[in-house]
Amino acid sequence: MTRADRGRLALLGVVAMTLAGCATSRPKASKDTSFWSGRLALTVHSEPPQSYSAGFELRGAPAAGELQLTSPLGTVLASVHWSPQGAELRQGVQLTRRPSLDELTADLGGTPLPVAALFGWLQGQTADASGWNADLSRHSEGRVVARRLQPLPTAELRLVFQP
Template structure:
């Protein structure tokens, strides 16, 4: 879905990024069967820039709930429209892009690579959001501004380089 969205969103990505930065994307917390005593919930804004031959950039509001093994990531436009819902559980992962279009993947890693254009380490993202500077091959995270709700991570290897930025709702 996002591979088909990228060409449509590419010209708007700079504008979307500016709107997201200015307007925020505060979203009320929602309840879900994915959230239990071991689960977590975060919301805010997320952006990913992939420095490939044709640079790719994606920015959206987000709600992340669950845990690395089972969870849900909802991506939201600045206007509040749901762009897509990524869900994962052991042995399965799905991308619901609306209009009854659901793509299935063998793993959450494959889902993240397809949805974002880069293999974002989801289990490390959960750790980084909790303040644990988890080590992931090729990635380096900067948690120095986590208390301000800001996390950045850069992937140097494998190429292309990717920059992930998260701004949490406070």
């Protein structure tokens, strides 16, 4: 797996955690903290198209949290941690740090991800996100689909969780 592939996989996790609208929600530790887990698949409609899939666990809130991506066998592929002090991506022994989650996701995927909107989608709430459109019509079935229309290339994120 190349560094670009690992970066895209990490981006997938970040997108999944935030875009979800589709993860298992466990009892909350507080109003501002949540936990979701499930599976996600990301397709980037580039030339050639690229597809990624992973299990995910997301903890926290838009301001501070953690996302972990795993293989089908449970191996940790990547972990992303963020807080008001900054964000970091860990892939094995590689560590990438940036001043914010937006900067980290922009470096990995070319554009920042709408973290606040993603947490809303995970809770089944509509939320505006520049360039993204989330279909929450099957949220009660544990399924959410989000599509990025801008910037190009377009992308589609599918999440599956236990409602």
